[in-house]
Amino acid sequence: MMTWQAHDLLWLDRSSLIAKDETQGLPYWVTEGNGPVVVRxxxxxxxxxxxVGVRGANKRQRYAAYASVGAVQSSITPYDIAKGQAWMEHPDRFTMPVLQALASVAPVLDGYDLPWGITGSLGYELATGEQQIHADSDLDLVIQSPEPLTKSCARDIWQNFGELPCRLDIQIETPTGAIALLEWAGQSQTVLLKSETGPFLVRDPWREEVSL
Amino acid sequence: MNTFHFTRPARNVPIDRALVGYVGSGDLEVMIDNSDQPQADIYIHSSAEQGEQRWLSIIERLEVAHPLPAMRMDIHDFSATPGVIRLRLEQALEQALAKELSYE
Known part of the structure; x- marks a missing residue:
């Protein structure tokens, strides 16, 4: 059976979505809009x-819902989006900071033996062709790391990016959830793990054990 | 971007500077610094829609479990959930009060 991970994009008939808050129906912009939903x-x-989460026209339009597995027509992962390399052909690749940043970050990440993917507004735009990015967009990426990534390796990756024209947010997917690469590279004893059951502060995000 | 300032009663205990959290969507950064004032001065910059009352109740709930030291605290919030905010504030206080906690 097909399983999905956070950030995967799913195409489906939006009227089949189930509202997270069952007392309220789906907002009009959810059912009237089209485009894939994002796995939460x-x-x-x-x-x-x-x-799943539904993205609307602006940041205020974000909606949490549930999709039935049977309703999914097709899907794409952030890793597929990165492998597709559509950003290399993007008409704004020389002017949009988020695309310029990706052009410098991609070869660095390719140098490590870790699958990486594109999430956020850029991932959505590359997957759908629908305009999402703007001059202030952040670059949101994800790295798949089933095996522990040392703090020194995290620092090494971050330092290799150098100066970038926009903010970069890289999440590391571990078997227990996701952490920010920059926080893992830092000095703090504990890091914030976003898990399926909520956020926790943990010492070792590759182990289930919760430290606090 | 909303900015709020709260002044709260505080204990006079030595603290270390602390910096925790992450400048990224759904998260927040919390900085704690020494202050020559006898109270806790908390400055909040938030991209979230929610206002002053929400932050006041977050701080009031925090104080029940963790009496605040005299300090300056700066919070940069990027629309974090209440659960994440709570974890980050506790993480910052724990770092700032590491010496005190180790004597207990």
């Missing part, structure tokens, strides 16, 4: 539903 990190009691 939430522990599901059933394997037939997927937690």
């Amino acid at each position: 990190r939430e522990k599901m009691a059933t394997t037939t539903l997927i937690a």
